[in-house]
Amino acid sequence: MAEDGTPSGRILAELRRRIASGELAPGERVPSTRAITREWGVAMATATRVLSRLREEGLVRAVPGVGTVVAGAPATAGPPAALVAPGGSTGPSGTAVAGRSRGGDRGGERTGDRELSRERIVTTAVRVADEEGIAALSMRRIATDLGVATMSLYRHVPGKDELLRLMTDRVFGEEPLPDPLPAGWREALETVARVQWRIYRRHPWLAGTMSFTRPVLAPDAAVHTERTMAALAGLGLGVEEMAQASVTLAAFVCGLAVHFEREAQAVQDSGMSADEWMDRQDVEERDQLMADPERFPMFDALNRGPEIDMSLDALFAFGVARMLDGIGAVIARRSGRG
Incomplete structure (x- = not known):
C-alpha cells in the first residue's frame, strides 16, 4: 500500500498516529471499515486494505465478539490467547506461531480453534455484515476476526451458502412473530x-x-x-x-x-x-x-x-x-x- 498522499496512505498514517499517541489505547476498538468510509469518504475496499495493513504490522488485532482493537495488553498479560497454540511462539509483530507456522491456515491447532463453535461463527458473520455490508463477508474475514485458521471454520460450517442460511435463520429468529397474531x-x-x-x-x-x-x-x-x-x-x-x-x-x-x-x-x-x-x-x-x-x-x-x-x-x-x-x-x- 502506498503511504504517500493517496487516501489509503493518509488514513493509514492518521491511524498510526492515533495509536502511537495513545489516542487509541491498547485494547480499544479502532474504527471499523464502515466507520472509515464515513469519516474519510473512501470506498469500502480502501478501508479494508487499511485495516489489513495495520494487522500485518501488528498494530491491531481481532478480538472475538468485539472487533478489531489496538494490539497490546496490560503488562501482566501475554499475547492474545486466541492466537497462541500450545508449544507455539510469538512472531516479530506479536502474532503467535504454532510450530513452524506463522498463524496462517496451516500448522498446529490454536486455542481459538478449540473454542470455536457454529454459534460464534454466525454471530461474527452477522456483525460483519451489519457493520460493513455483505460484500465484506468471507470465511477468511470471519476467521481473522475470531483469531482462528480459516480452514477451522469448515468443521462447523460447510461453506458460505450454509453460513448465509444460518445467518438468515438467526436474524429472523431475533424477533419472533406475535403469538397469536391479530384475529383478523x-x-x-x-x-x-x-x-x-x-x-x-x-x-x-x-x-x-x-x-x-x-x-x-x-x-x-x-x-x-x-x-x-x-x-x-x-x-x-x-x-x-x-x-x-x-x-x-x-x-x-x-x-x-x-x-x-x-x-x-x-x-x-x-x-x-x-x-x-x-x-x-x-x-x-x-x-x-x-x-x-x-x-x-x-x-x-x-x-x-x-x-x-x-x-x-x-x-x-x-x-x-x-x-x-x-x-x-x-x-x-x-x-x-x-
Missing part, C-alpha cells in the same frame, strides 16, 4: 409484513441475499409463510392461492427493503444522506425538466402541490395496504361478495 386476516398479514420490515431495517444486507425462487431452508424465516397462510385459511382461498398471497407479500417487502443496503452504500460513497444529495443537485436544471407541462404534466402538477413523503417507510405503508386490498378483493370474490 388483514391485521395478521400486516403484522407479519411489519415484523419483516423491521428485520430488514436492522440488517440491511439481508434483503439482497433472499431468493423467492430458490428459498433457503431457514425455519425461523419459513414460519412467516406458515403463519401468513394460516391467517388466510377458511376464507375461501385454495392452498395455492394462500401460498402465493403469502410469498407475494413477503417478496414486496423484501424488494423494497433492498434499498436499505443501497442507501447505506450510497451514503458511504457520497458522504451525504438522500435529502442532502437531492439538495446538491442542479436545482435549476431539475426544475426546468419537471416544469415542462407538455412532456411531464403530472410532474408539473406534483411540483405545484404540497411536499409529499416518498421515504421507504411511506412507500412500504402504501404498498402493503394496496396489496392487502387486492387480497381482500380475491377473498370477497371467493365468498360471493365480490
Whole structure:
C-alpha cells in the first residue's frame, strides 16, 4: 500500500498516529471499515486494505465478539490467547506461531480453534455484515476476526451458502412473530409484513441475499409463510392461492427493503444522506425538466402541490395496504361478495 498522499496512505498514517499517541489505547476498538468510509469518504475496499495493513504490522488485532482493537495488553498479560497454540511462539509483530507456522491456515491447532463453535461463527458473520455490508463477508474475514485458521471454520460450517442460511435463520429468529397474531386476516398479514420490515431495517444486507425462487431452508424465516397462510385459511382461498398471497407479500417487502443496503452504500460513497444529495443537485436544471407541462404534466402538477413523503417507510405503508386490498378483493370474490 502506498503511504504517500493517496487516501489509503493518509488514513493509514492518521491511524498510526492515533495509536502511537495513545489516542487509541491498547485494547480499544479502532474504527471499523464502515466507520472509515464515513469519516474519510473512501470506498469500502480502501478501508479494508487499511485495516489489513495495520494487522500485518501488528498494530491491531481481532478480538472475538468485539472487533478489531489496538494490539497490546496490560503488562501482566501475554499475547492474545486466541492466537497462541500450545508449544507455539510469538512472531516479530506479536502474532503467535504454532510450530513452524506463522498463524496462517496451516500448522498446529490454536486455542481459538478449540473454542470455536457454529454459534460464534454466525454471530461474527452477522456483525460483519451489519457493520460493513455483505460484500465484506468471507470465511477468511470471519476467521481473522475470531483469531482462528480459516480452514477451522469448515468443521462447523460447510461453506458460505450454509453460513448465509444460518445467518438468515438467526436474524429472523431475533424477533419472533406475535403469538397469536391479530384475529383478523388483514391485521395478521400486516403484522407479519411489519415484523419483516423491521428485520430488514436492522440488517440491511439481508434483503439482497433472499431468493423467492430458490428459498433457503431457514425455519425461523419459513414460519412467516406458515403463519401468513394460516391467517388466510377458511376464507375461501385454495392452498395455492394462500401460498402465493403469502410469498407475494413477503417478496414486496423484501424488494423494497433492498434499498436499505443501497442507501447505506450510497451514503458511504457520497458522504451525504438522500435529502442532502437531492439538495446538491442542479436545482435549476431539475426544475426546468419537471416544469415542462407538455412532456411531464403530472410532474408539473406534483411540483405545484404540497411536499409529499416518498421515504421507504411511506412507500412500504402504501404498498402493503394496496396489496392487502387486492387480497381482500380475491377473498370477497371467493365468498360471493365480490
